Structures are given as structure tokens and as C-alpha cells.
Amino acid sequence: MEQLRDAAAEGRIDLDELDSRLEQALKSRTHAELAVLTADLPRPDSPGDRPPLVLKGGVYGASLGPGRWEVPGRVIAHGGMGGAKIDFTRAECRLTEITVEAYGETAGVTVVIPDGWAADTSGTDPGIGGLRDKTTPDRLPGTPLIRLTGSGGMAGVTIRHPNRRERRKLDGNPTRG
Template sequence: MTSLPEDPPSLISEHDRDTAVQRLQEAYSEGHISHEELDERLHQALTSKTHSELVSVLDSLPEEVAGTTSTIAAAGGRIQRRGTWRVPRILKVESAFGRVRLDLSRAVIEHPVVDIELQLGTGKAKITVPRDAIVDVEELHTGWKDTLYKTRRRSRPGGPRIRISGTMGFGRLKIRHARR
């Protein structure tokens, strides 16, 4: 009797690897793993080739909290959030045309890293971040105008990291730090 060949182990993609690295960094920043354990697990994640190897790297981490993604969408008009509001871990903002204004200066930010994904057609967007925030716009793709943002010279440690990604068609994104 001949045995059937086993399925080859499924290989991981760069996206899978990047997601694992992000989860490890978040677990470290939330105090779930030590610096030494982070280094060891990052090495394992970056050298993993199969899903089973990657799963073992993430095995003992706490589960990701459900409901940490919110989407704000409008075909046109204005999207605005200001004052005291709870910022989700991942905020998706979608608008075909119109203005977007997000003010995070007095918002409740419970996560050390907040991802804001913009999918905007036309119109401008303005985001005000907390004074001590660290802003990353490397993954934002603009079609027409460049993003207006000056990094702060002096920022206090401990502020949230705001990562802004996505695409903007015709319009400009202006990011500024709150004065207070």
C-alpha cells in the first residue's frame, strides 16, 4: 500500500511576517514580554519560513483585543472628530470627496500605537495630534500634493505613536502637534 504524500508546509508572506513583528512590538510596549524576549522572538519571526514556526513565536502572547478597529466613511461632506473621544487602535477614514478633520489633542488614546488609514479621493485633511505624539507618515501615498508636517524637535518620551497610512488623491494632508 502506498501512502499519500503530505502537504508541504505553507510558506509565510512578508505581510504575515510584518504582522507578527508588529504584534511582538506591541506586546513589548504593553509590558507583556521583556526586552530580551522581544529580541529572541523577533529573530525567530524574521527567520521563520512556515506558518507553524510563526505561530509558535506568537503562541503565548495575549489575544488581540476585538473591536479595536473603527471606520468612518462618507461619500462627501465633512468628517470631523474633536473634543473628548475614544480613539480606536485602528481608525479607517474613507471619503470620496470632502474635508476630514481629526483632532486627537484631547482624545482618549489607550493604545501605545494608533494606526490611521486614510482612503481619500479629493479634499483636504487636517490631523491634530497630542503634543508628545510621534508621527509616522512613511506609508501614506499622495497623488497630488505633499503632506505638510514638521517633526517636533523636542518630544517627551511616553507619547503615543501615530502611524498614518493609505492614499490621498487630490488634496493635502496637514498634520500639527497640539500646543497644549
């Protein structure tokens, strides 16, 4: 019903068509009957088609994760004066590749990826602060590749797997399925 309302709001179907399809949706008993009502509508954007997620450290810093969040195809992080941290350990990711633009600036950027994920840091300028890649090349099948680009700036950029403290926290709070 939400897809139908969105289609009407975007002008892809008129209001009479919306009413007719909503009425059919309410009478539907199976997923197949519902699928017919939206088959001619474009699918919702995939995470790769979304605008980039921008994280700005500013004066006080900023972090994303380790809670659940859906990963877009591109993430941009500016360390600013307070630093920025992107934690992918509990992120929901349906992509095979994610571009992370990291600009260390004054306080730096830290990117934490789950075990089994891999990183390609060849597109990153280390700047004065440097680039620290503490990941392993052991990429598991079906897991994302993080393409790290940007610049280390004055404080640098670090990409790594969870440290001991983060692992204990993850182990003590398992995901709910």
C-alpha cells in the same frame, strides 16, 4: 455586575451561576471581593482589539474631536468631497501606537495630534495632493506614535499639532480631571 451579565449573554456562565455571582456582588464590601467574581472571565476588549473607527467625509465633510473620545488601535479616514478631520488633542488613548489610514480623495484629510505625540508617515503614498507632515519629532515618553498610512489622493493629507486658534480654544476650555 455588567461583566457578569455580559458573560451570561455570551454563554460563558449559565443563569444559575449568574444569579449566584450577582448575589455575591451585592453582598461584597471591597473591590477585592468583587474581583474574585470576575477573575475567571476574559477581560473586556482593549482599544487595540476593537474594530477600526471609520470616518467618511462624503459631500459635507466629517470630523472627530476635539472632544473626548476613546481611541481604537486603527482609524480610517476618507476625505471624500467634503474633507475629514481627526483631532486627537482631547482623545483618551491607552495605546502606544495607533494606525491611521488616511485617503485624501477630493477634499483631503487633516490629522491633529497633541504636542509630545509623534508621527511616522513613511507608509503614506503622497498621491497628487501630497503629504504634509508638520509634526515635531519630540515624542514624550509614554505618548502614542501615530503610524500614518494611505494615500494623499487629489487633495492630500496633513498631519500636524494644534494651530494657534485651536490652542487658544484648548487653553480657554481646560480638561476637567
